[in-house]
Structure formats: C-alpha cells, structure tokens
Amino acid sequence: MPRSNPHRLTTALLLLAAAATADAAEITLPVKEAWFEGQVVHYVSTDISDAAIARKQGINYVPALAETLRPGAPVERAYKFPNEEQATVLPSIPRPVGGSNADPTYSPLWVLVMVRWKPGVAPHTLTSEEAVLAAEEKGEVELTRTKIVANWPVVRAAGATLQGAR
Numbered sequence: 001m002p003r004s005n006p007h008r009l010t011t012a013l014l015l016l017a018a019a020a021t022a023d024a025a026e027i028t029l030p031v032k033e034a035w036f037e038g039q040v041v042h043y044v045s046t047d048i049s050d051a052a053i054a055r056k057q058g059i060n061y062v063p064a065l066a067e068t069l070r071p072g073a074p075v076e077r078a079y080k081f082p083n084e085e086q087a088t089v090l091p092s093i094p095r096p097v098g099g100s101n102a103d104p105t106y107s108p109l110w111v112l113v114m115v116r117w118k119p120g121v122a123p124h125t126l127t128s129e130e131a132v133l134a135a136e137e138k139g140e141v142e143l144t145r146t147k148i149v150a151n152w153p154v155v156r157a158a159g160a161t162l163q164g165a166r
Contacts, residue, residue, distance in 0.1 A: 031155060033087040034078075035127040039158065041093055043108075047151035065149040068109055075149060078110035079132045085117070090154070091129040097160040108153035114144045 031042040047060040054061035068075050079089040090110070094101035115132060117123045121140045126132045135141045155162040 035087055035089045036093050038127045041154055041157040043152040043154045045152050050148045066147055068149055074107040075109045075111050077113045079115050080112045082114050085123050086125050089132050093154045093157045097157050097162050108151055110150050112146045112148040116142045
C-alpha cells in the first residue's frame with residue numbers, strides 16, 4: 001500500500017482551510033433593478049417590515065423597521081408595482097455610490113408606495129418619481145402609501161458600483 005506524503009497532506013489541508021476562510025468572508029446577494037431619473041440602478045433587498053413579503057422574497061423580516069416612520073425620519077418613498085409590472089422607482093440614490101456620497105437626503109430605508117394602474121389604462125414604463133406623480137395626476141395610476149419599510153441599499157448607479165461588489 002503506498003504511503004501518503006505528509007507534506008502534500010498538510011499543504012492540501014492548508015489550502016482547504018484558506019478556501020473555507022475566503023468563502024466565509026464573502027457573500028453573494030442578488031441585485032434588483034430600479035429606476036431613478038430615467039436610469040436603471042441596482043439595489044440589494046435585505047430586510048422588510050412585512051412578514052409576507054419577507055417570506056416571498058426570502059429576506060429578513062424586521063418589524064422594527066416600521067418604527068422608523070416617525071415625522072422627520074429619513075425614510076423616502078419607493079414606488080413599488082405590486083404585480084411586478086415593472087421595476088420599482090426610487091426618488092434618490094447615493095451620489096456617487098460609496099463613501100463619497102454627497103447626497104445627505106439619501107437613505108437605504110424606504111416606505112413602500114404601491115402603484116396600481118387604473119382599469120382601462122395601458123401600463124407603460126415609469127422611470128422616475130416625476131413620471132409616477134404625473135401618471136397619478138393624469139388619473140392613470142392610484143398610489144397607496146403603506147406602513148411597510150424596506151432596507152434596500154443602492155449598490156450600483158451611474159456606472160459606479162459599491163466598493164468590493166462584483
């Protein structure tokens with residue numbers, strides 16, 4: 001029976017340990033598309049204050065997020081189409097994405113506003129908050145503000161990606 005080489009075995013174990021450590025230091029999350037001022041941006045969905053949506057999307061259910069809906073809190077609207085007719089519309093993004101963000105109003109916390117097309121209106125893509133509000137004014141959509149808060153950090157916009165993201 002051939003004898004094993006202890007040097008090779010040690011090297012193989014060290015390589016396996018290093019690979020396991022590297023894998024543990026990284027995680028991959030799916031990105032979702034959204035619209036901001038006519039441009040596609042990407043965000044990750046990690047937490048939401050609604051149990052049904054959390055189960056459906058496989059993300060963290062965090063009921064305490066709803067407590068952020070107090071006057072003056074940095075929670076903006078995210079215009080969500082409940083039947084997934086199109087991507088969500090965001091009213092702000094970090095500019096630029098990352099540590100140099102100069103937009104003090106940006107927050108990854110969003111209160112969901114459901115956008116429903118009214119009967120008889122042909123759905124069309126709305127690519128900005130202004131377009132959503134104009135469609136409401138024309139009587140094309142109905143907006144319903146919920147008490148659902150989501151944590152959706154924007155990770156890619158205007159050609160820039162959050163550092164370390166691939």
